[in-house]
Amino acid sequence: KNEVEQSPQNLTAQEGEFITINCSYSVGISALHWLQQHPGGGIVSLFMLSSGKKKHGRLIATINIQEKHSSLHITASHPRDSAVYICAVKLGGSGSRLTFGEGTQLTVNP
């Protein structure tokens, strides 16, 4: 079983729709990252959070430590949001490596 599970694997939306991508993890963590991977392969850090909620523009990330679950929301989606969104966790304990989910391929159609 993967330590980090994302859903859905693929998501297609119409421009303007509200998007939710989910991430569940099975072990204790000290931080969770949401990353965006563009078609060319580059990875951009969107959020790092360990509790509560963070907002940046049209992006909102939440985390529930007790339920071991995080969500990434995109409001008023746009075709330029099309990318792979990756959840990655820093496991609790020593070490700072990230453990990654499989990613969610988001396609926003005009």
Place this chain on the structure above:
Amino acid sequence: EPEVTQTPSHQVTQMGQEVILRCVPISNHLYFYWYRQILGQKVEFLVSFYNNEISEKSEIFDDQFSVERPDGSNFTLKIRSTKLEDSAMYFCAIRTSESYEQYFGPGTRLTVT
């Protein structure tokens, strides 16, 4: 956001050849990481490097791999004798001691033929 550059952006090499991938942080960060992503698969951790030594490595990081920071600036990943299965995108990441947030370079696409 701190800038990280990686060179080359794409490297094609023959099986058995040595390759060196380079990571150059624009600002003075202390923690360095190498990750790889085989085409169609998830990103995997290879190694972390702090204070001029390896602090953590994965089972993937065997004797064929090595890392160093030869001039106090560049951070390099060397693969001694490449195999076909080393073909992947290799990402460098950096962070400071103040935060666990990691910032990724644009990646080097390695193709082993």
